[in-house]
Amino acid sequence: MLSALDREHTIAPPGYSRWLIPPAALAVHLCIGQAYATSVYKNSLVQHFDTSQTAIGVVFSIAIVMLGLSAAVGGTWVESNGPRKAMFVSASFWASGFLVGALGIATSQLWLLYLGYGVLGGIGLGIGYISPVSTLIKWFPDRPGLATGLAIMGFGGGALIAGPLSRQLMSFYDSDYDPNVATSVADGDALTALFVTLGVGYFIIMMFGVFNIRVPREGWRPEGWDPASVKEKPLVTTANVAASNAVRTRSFWLLWIVLFCNVTAGIGILEQASPMIQDFFRDSNGVSTVAVSTVSVSTAAGFVGVLSLFNMAGRFVWSSTSDLIGRKPIYMLYLGGGMILYASLALFGHLATALFVLLAGVILSFYGGGFATVPAYLRDLFGTYQVGAIHGRLLTAWSAAGVAGPLIINGFLDAQGKPGTLTAEAYRPALFTMVAVLAVGFTANLLIRAVPSRYHEAAEKAEEVAA
Template sequence: MGKTKNRWLIAASAVGIHLSIGSVYAWSVFTKPLANEFDWDLTDISLTFSLAILFLGLSAAFLGHFVEKYGPRKAGILAAVFFGVGMIGSGLAINMESLLLLYFFYGVLGGIGLGVGYIAPVSTLVKWFPDRRGLATGLAIMGFGFAALISSPIMQNLIESVGIANTFFILGTAYFIIMIASSLYLEPPAKGWVPAGFEEKVKNGDAVLNQDLSQLTANEAVKTKRFYYLWIMLFINVTCGIAIISAASPLAQESIGLSPVAAAALVGVLGAFNGLGRIGWASVSDYLGRPNTYTTFFVLQIIAFPLLTVIDNPLLFQIILAIIYTCYGGGFASIPAYIGDLFGTKQLGAIHGYILTAWAAAGLIGPMFASWIREATGSYSQSLMVFTGLFVAALIVSLLIRLDIKKIRATQVKAKAS
């Protein structure tokens, strides 16, 4: 029998991977320097980020089975190779002054590294934390949310001191090393493992062993209604959240009269609430339950989005935006634990990959939809009301999934009785 690894170091390794790949959220730091140096169009530069998010979703879906078959260590190393080569290759693309090569290295290869790296540690964390699923996955995915706060100033300083290409070379090498080191510690626990003293706590009634609704493979999961309920809920939460994130600065300027500098500072502060929402809501979901947590997300946002159209008090406006940001981050962080609750841990990584296609779709649709409504109506108010309607639909879905769970539980009880 080998020595059991420390589950908190497993969590720290997951955070290391997510802090590295989460730097994609700081892409905007490169936008102006690239435009100034090469006179490239801002829309063309922004396409690099869109491609990265698209390939994140696609690779998470197609390589989820790789994670399950070969384990988190090999999957993490694969992610490190793709993301590291993507970053270093982006430096070569800059030296060659090729936007197409930048699309390929950062958007395609980097995006594949993002997708594999995002899901690689999550299913392992769920197995190491049977007592606190939400907290465990929230820790890792919090790293993804906070990464931009850490990497943005580093990127800015490097660009100013060594240039754009060298920034990609340095960061690509650093992220590769961090991701490899983190991946090498990743390992699933032995089958049936539980934390020390946990069984005794369960016997004494001081803890509850989570009873998964089922143990399904990814291909079995996609044939169920509850899979599509989860997909729709994540899609709506991310679509509306990304739309607000992409428009937060102009929305604040238009609604409460903030200056461009103050609005930019607000966006940075709100990024912290995105990260805090990931660990906060995911931890709360261990006590509230995942169905209650998602219903709460949608109720809060049904109230918050219309309020943004009528409130002119700067402090209250910013508090409401902060709440929306926490719900956006919390939706990402709570979904892996919800998947575990509904489908078990047999192929959680692969199922998570399939679900994340909702993120890829939302990343393309959300910002474009908000911009289109803004241009068509002359203000953000109409788009905020449309998003409120979408949250009403998401709330209905969050209630329908409860009925589905209740029906399956009843069937299981009946089968046991017979």
């Protein structure tokens, strides 16, 4: 049965539609995108383990660190073994991470939550994230931004499903938990049952992607597409660069900085999304400055969903736009526009909920767009030869940002006061720090140049290894 996972059994037959590949990738990315919904049950975990926001935030940070490390270490393995086997391994680790995490909650052992959701789940995140990307780029050489955006938007939209689903499951397992009351938290039994349910459910859904993914046969290309057309675009190469050589180039490390800065800035808002909208509209006495219904927990939950929509839409819209205007200009928009938006959020976000949601939403669309566009940027710079492995190594920037982003915002917030007492002013130091971070990324993007020919693989060698 396991031989069905081998690459030779995933080669698409003649006439196979490439538009069947994005749904298979989405099945995996929608599941692992649950990582963005951790803020929904964060306060419940804080109370259950009787610890700080930072200590619980470490769970998310470990998962993101392991995402980058597993993607970097396993990138070459994913390329050689094919997407089906990689997606199966991802599903196994992701599901087992929830189950071990559930054991940690049930026994009140925080280290088991770190090991389960953080380490094991993080490995599932990393392998699952990169497993369909190289395949999509090979199926869509004419529109790589569109292809990766179609799949990776699922990662951004995972919280759109996981957020309300988790809240309803907690209310089902704990009759005292009210998903519409800001101070309500679920007990340990409900959290344990939640993690078990998600682990089993996600494994089943990811199997749909595992058995529907295909790779194109050798020599396949889209009808009417001329490979020579890529030469007409700046920074796009028709040559190929191996992963071992890519990490020796200046362009790789400049792009690493770009991704790190873009992710660090966005991940802080995502990690704190649910309480953030309530905090922004609270005065120094702890009283809401607008109608209570405007910033109720149900609206806060809706805010998480709205951010997920922006995050998901940005991954598709902006990455598709990059096919038209180029990768470098689109990152100038992400980073330069992000600086303006973060400063505006810090200074004016507390004036109206609509303004706050709009600013935060566009910021998250740039954040999501940065993720979806980076595989196409890599393809432009380094070719398709080992783009999956190169992508895996680049995602170590996500690991570093997964530590830096939450540490920055949680560090500032823990210094300002306890959850439920914070105001918009408490967020300003963190938000202005993000403006500086984005400025560094903007500068790095300006410095990216085409990869020198000395790093290119000989055409014959690349074809031999690919075959």
